[in-house]
Amino acid sequence: MEDAKKQITEKTAIVSIAHVSNVLGVINPIAELTKLAHQHQAVMVVDGAQAVPHMTVDVQALDCDFYAFSGHKMCGPTGIGVLYGKRQWLDQMEPVEFGGEMIDFVHLQESTWKELPWKFEAGTPNIAGAIGLGAAVDYLTEIGLENIHAHEADLAAYVLPKLQAIEGLTIYGPQEAAKRTGVIAFNLAGIHPHDVATALDMEGIAVRAGHHCAQPLLTYLQVPATARASFYLYNTREDADRLVDAIKLTKEFFQHGTNEIR
């Protein structure tokens, strides 16, 4: 927030930020940042791809101008997502995609657009995707997003101290579970994260390794890549224990060599 107060000025047109970082798992203070953006007449655009699947989100309480999220990160299909926008902006905006269903009237030299939301939904819609996303929303709502958040918070609080106790393991982002979701990026000293990921895979644990499409953040962290574990509603404390054990085994394997790795 201290940095944001310096960066957001009268010259700022748009403030764009992830609600939850896909690398650090940190939950950003969107309501506070929106207030700051609006004090400077800037438009607030939030990427909620890593937040909506994991917690209750109230766009009116956040007061952001735009909020986007993806279906495939919330047990839904690929190729579909949601863009929420305040009517005052959507009414002013011109479409950038053109096709069927969006047309009000076609003239030889120009066309007029239907009202919202059709003007932004050019072409025959992804009907199957929308039905699939609706089923995913029903599924998550039935479980309760507050329950999913509590479950992930419990797993993060359970696993973080165990990971922090591994010598040579660096966890990026806040060290307190309360400030995060279940996304945990880490590195083992002297071992490339792609090697870590391969070794964990051999133990039946899928993590992602790489720059996570967030090179500026990795430059800031001064690392070329990280490994990243992501907990979701289907993970258990036993899974967390297996991750910790497999990381210890990986460390042993690369540092001293062992036959234990399967």
Ligand SMILES: Cc1ncc(COP(=O)(O)O)c(C=O)c1O
């Ligand atoms: C925070 C965040 N935003 C956006 C994306 C991209 O979403 P999509 O694949 O739906 O474009 C991802 C992951 O791929 C993400 O983690």
